[in-house]
Amino acid sequence: MTQELIEKSKKFLWLPFTQMKDYDENPFIIESGEGIKVKDINGKEYYDGFSSVWLNVHGHRKKELDAAIKKQLGKIAHSTLLGMTNVPATELAEKLIEISPEKLTRAFYSDSGAEAMEIALKMAFQYWQNIGKREKQKFISMQNGYHGDTIGAVSVGSIALYHQVYGPLMFNSFKAPIPYVYRSESGDPAQCRDECLATLEQLLIENHQEIAALTIESIVQGAAGMIVMPEGFLVGVRELCTKYGVLMIVDEVATGFGRTGKMFACEHESVQPDIMAIGKGITGGYLPIAATLATEEIYLAFYDDYEKLKTLFHGHSYTGNQLGCAVALENLRLFESEKIVEQVAKKSEDLHLLLNELKSLPHVGDIRQLGFMCGIELVHSKETKELFPAEKRIGYQVTLKMRELGMLTRPLGDVVVFMPPLVSTREDLRAMVMIIKEAINEVTNGVRAVEV
Numbered sequence: 001m002t003q004e005l006i007e008k009s010k011k012f013l014w015l016p017f018t019q020m021k022d023y024d025e026n027p028f029i030i031e032s033g034e035g036i037k038v039k040d041i042n043g044k045e046y047y048d049g050f051s052s053v054w055l056n057v058h059g060h061r062k063k064e065l066d067a068a069i070k071k072q073l074g075k076i077a078h079s080t081l082l083g084m085t086n087v088p089a090t091e092l093a094e095k096l097i098e099i100s101p102e103k104l105t106r107a108f109y110s111d112s113g114a115e116a117m118e119i120a121l122k123m124a125f126q127y128w129q130n131i132g133k134r135e136k137q138k139f140i141s142m143q144n145g146y147h148g149d150t151i152g153a154v155s156v157g158s159i160a161l162y163h164q165v166y167g168p169l170m171f172n173s174f175k176a177p178i179p180y181v182y183r184s185e186s187g188d189p190a191q192c193r194d195e196c197l198a199t200l201e202q203l204l205i206e207n208h209q210e211i212a213a214l215t216i217e218s219i220v221q222g223a224a225g226m227i228v229m230p231e232g233f234l235v236g237v238r239e240l241c242t243k244y245g246v247l248m249i250v251d252e253v254a255t256g257f258g259r260t261g262k263m264f265a266c267e268h269e270s271v272q273p274d275i276m277a278i279g280k281g282i283t284g285g286y287l288p289i290a291a292t293l294a295t296e297e298i299y300l301a302f303y304d305d306y307e308k309l310k311t312l313f314h315g316h317s318y319t320g321n322q323l324g325c326a327v328a329l330e331n332l333r334l335f336e337s338e339k340i341v342e343q344v345a346k347k348s349e350d351l352h353l354l355l356n357e358l359k360s361l362p363h364v365g366d367i368r369q370l371g372f373m374c375g376i377e378l379v380h381s382k383e384t385k386e387l388f389p390a391e392k393r394i395g396y397q398v399t400l401k402m403r404e405l406g407m408l409t410r411p412l413g414d415v416v417v418f419m420p421p422l423v424s425t426r427e428d429l430r431a432m433v434m435i436i437k438e439a440i441n442e443v444t445n446g447v448r449a450v451e452v
């Protein structure tokens with residue numbers, strides 16, 4: 001039965017973000033989960049060290065979340081949001097507006113983070129069209145940004161490995177530099193921040209008349225390798241957007257819902273976005289719901305007699321799905337009753353101390369952390385910060401070793417991602433960090449032995 005399933009997986013599937021040749025060498029099928037662990041079809045258990053790719057909040061098979069879906073199923077599974085609404089989608093919208101930055105007053109649903117960003121781009125573009133500033137048609141996006149994999153989201157993304165091949169399909173956007181302190185010349189966060197802000201301001205001075213919006217991840221660039229922006233950067237970007245009349249689209253898909261120790265990461269700097277994309281943790285990691293939140297000013301630019309054709313002509317079949325919205329509502333109720341955000345803020349101090357223990361490893365170059373969002377950058381040489389040769393795929397090897405040792409995650413190049421479910425206890429965190437340590441040691445020692 002087990003072998004048969006593995007053969008089927010190799011024969012019929014094509015997996016996302018996966019070189020299938022790698023999969024065929026290391027096939028892997030999950031059958032169940034409980035708490036912060038998942039179990040494969042052979043019955044072996046693993047820590048869900050990346051929250052099933054940055055989603056999971058309360059662990060798997062959380063009693064209350066399971067019950068919320070069953071309860072909703074007793075009423076209806078899905079009906080459309082085109083021209084009408086449903087009960088949980090309406091209640092969830094109120095809740096989302098209540099917990100998000102106060103300038104945001106309207107929720108537009110979709111099914112994934114990429115779609116939420118896609119909608120944000122169309123909203124920003126059409127906003128200026130609708131108010132008669134037709135020259136504002138371009139975007140500024142951040143170097144190393146990642147906003148999902150649809151073509152619009154890819155156009156404002158800039159991770160060469162994922163995006164370069166699609167170059168001819170993309171619309172152009174101006175790229176602004178992002179402060180990557182570890183790899184900056186000065187290594188000084190404030191200097192790095194100020195240089196980047198100065199470059200951005202120059203770009204705005206020269207082009208603001210034709211720029212509709214700027215896109216930026218909130219405080220942490222996730223897919224770029226968990227790069228944490230220096231203090232004052234995001235709020236500096238907010239000030240420049242306001243000064244030059246450019247909408248600020250903040251992508252909280254990865255950072256939202258408690259991940260960084262605040263409900264939304266932009267709260268660390270009291271930033272009020274004009275448009276905010278949310279997804280991932282919104283359903284506790286259960287079902288595909290995402291949303292684009294907008295200010296009343298933007299909403300009103302679309303509100304008019306139908307013949308004016310100011311409608312936002314965008315929607316998806318499953319938008320506002322009842323099962324998803326019902327579980328999202330229960331997820332947010334648990335955020336309150338279990339004080340999830342406060343817990344993450346507190347436990348992330350313990351996590352910081354634990355991660356410090358990895359600092360002395362000979363190939364750990366940089367450890368970046370905000371809340372439960374962490375990246376461990378592996379380097380060939382700590383002095384020169386020189387990378388391992390790409391073909392060694394050290395990050396990938398380390399995560400395979402971790403799997404052997406009972407923990408799942410995926411690397412971003414040679415950055416090992418650590419994004420545990422938000423309910424992980426101190427003991428869980430310690431156990432997971434020890435697995436990371438052992439895996440890094442085993443793999444990087446092996447590399448040295450080969451070179452000697």
Ligand SMILES: *Cc1c(COP(=O)(O)O)cnc(C)c1O
Binds near residue numbers: 112
């Ligand atoms: C994951 C992610 C997305 C895309 O979300 P999907 O649900 O995978 O489409 C967008 N932005 C950021 C910052 C992300 O981490």
